[in-house]
Amino acid sequence: MAIKKVFVVGAGLMGGGITQVAATAGYEVTMRDISQEALDKSMETIEWSVNKFASKGKITEDVARQAIANIEPTTEMADAADADLVVEAVFENLKLKQEVFKELDGIVMEDTVIATNTSAISVTTIASATGRPDRVVGTHFFSPVPMMKLCELIRGLETSDETLAAMEEFARSIGKETVTVEKDVAGFLANRIGLTATVEAINLVASGVATPQDVDKAMRLGFGHAMGPCETADLTGIDILMHACEAIYDETRNEKYWPPELMRRMVTAGLKGRKTKKGFYDYSSGKQEPYWTL
Ligand SMILES: NC(=O)c1ccc[n+]([C@@H]2O[C@H](COP(=O)([O-])OP(=O)(O)OC[C@H]3O[C@@H](n4cnc5c(N)ncnc54)[C@H](O)[C@@H]3O)[C@@H](O)[C@H]2O)c1
Structure with missing residues (x-):
């Protein structure tokens, strides 16, 4: 048609x-x-x-x-x-x-x-x-x-x-x-893959393995991604990603989509990313500055 x-x-x-x-x-x-x-x-x-x-x-x-x-x-x-x-x-x-x-x-x-x-x-x-x-x-x-x-x-x-x-x-x-x-699965294709990386990145930051800056650098320089998972989360909104994780978890009960505690706490604290000026990075100066230290 x-x-x-x-x-x-x-x-x-x-x-x-x-x-x-x-x-x-x-x-x-x-x-x-x-x-x-x-x-x-x-x-x-x-x-x-x-x-x-x-x-x-x-x-x-x-x-x-x-x-x-x-x-x-x-x-x-x-x-x-x-x-x-x-x-x-x-x-x-x-x-x-x-x-x-x-x-x-x-x-x-x-x-x-x-x-x-x-x-x-x-x-x-x-x-x-x-x-x-x-x-x-x-x-x-x-x-x-x-x-x-x-x-x-x-x-x-x-x-x-x-x-x-x-x-x-x-x-x-x-x-x-x-x-x-081809199949109407929760999270479709891109989010289904991308959110597992988001969850794992947040788990690594939360357990003190690496800073958000190093997590992002690893994915940018190691895998050629345009942005790392923490800066992407800040851009999209950590609350939006948390709800997307919850939606996939509700359908699949697959633990890899369960939003990490750090993600929940950041949303509660209003650290939702660029739109609130702070998330994994600090944007209050107009630039993306490091915010987390280990
Ligand atoms: N924001 C993103 O990055 C993104 C990416 C992909 C998909 N989506 C999806 O796209 C959809 C829209 O998201 P958004 O970010 O544009 O939301 P938004 O909040 O910017 O806009 C939603 C608009 O819908 C209007 N609205 C509410 N009820 C309506 C009705 N009955 N008739 C007409 N308009 C009505 C609201 O007034 C508002 O202007 C959502 O389902 C969202 O999950 C968003």
Whole structure:
């Protein structure tokens, strides 16, 4: 099926990013949020970002202007009626996502694909709120969406080949590389692997084996990673990663995903990473400075 009109639900960090890349690729995008303030803020961020891409010569001024013109912000879910594709990016909450999917099911066309940008909730469980689980698929974009190349495509238990193929074509058309996660397992692919490294890195720091700086240096210089696990945790948010670990643990009961005590204590203490200025590193000077000593 040909996708022309895209409807994005949620104008936060991810919804705004997905809207931006789709609009830059030439799609007509309607972006819906319940909050007008969130829509305004998101439009401001998108304008700033596309203009930055243009000033760096990554896109032309015309493309930047057209991208903004392609976006229609709305607070009305009913505007999804003529969308070929809906991408949901509301808060990571199963009840909310199921409510959104149920509502969309009564609005969109029969063959519209509905994608969820969940990080950790089962696609099958979200799809069960609709009467069209074959048309529901997981699309796990990475933050910041305009910069990060990867989009994981997740096949729910009943996702059809046609739905997966349509989503793959769409993701590639907006400049993303895809990997297909053929089974709807907790944590999908990248987090399933990445979080074991996060947990082990925190365990090593907690037991005094090495500082966060040396853990990160080891992974950067030894394995060629762009960032080490502690600095990545600070960037993503230690609370976000703790919840992701808990979600995988709840499903799998696999101890390697159990959030270490140090991780829990850091979240309780407000040491959540860059957003709170301190985590494994101290960002209060505007630079990444060492914070932990052994
Ligand atoms: N932040 C990340 O790095 C990241 C990465 C991958 C996936 N995700 C996932 O993407 C989703 C969105 O995350 P985010 O970081 O963009 O969240 P966010 O908090 O930045 O934005 C969520 C937005 O959803 C809106 N919203 C809530 N209920 C709504 C409704 N019924 N209809 C329309 N909008 C509604 C909120 O007003 C808010 O603007 C989550 O499922 C998250 O797990 C996040």
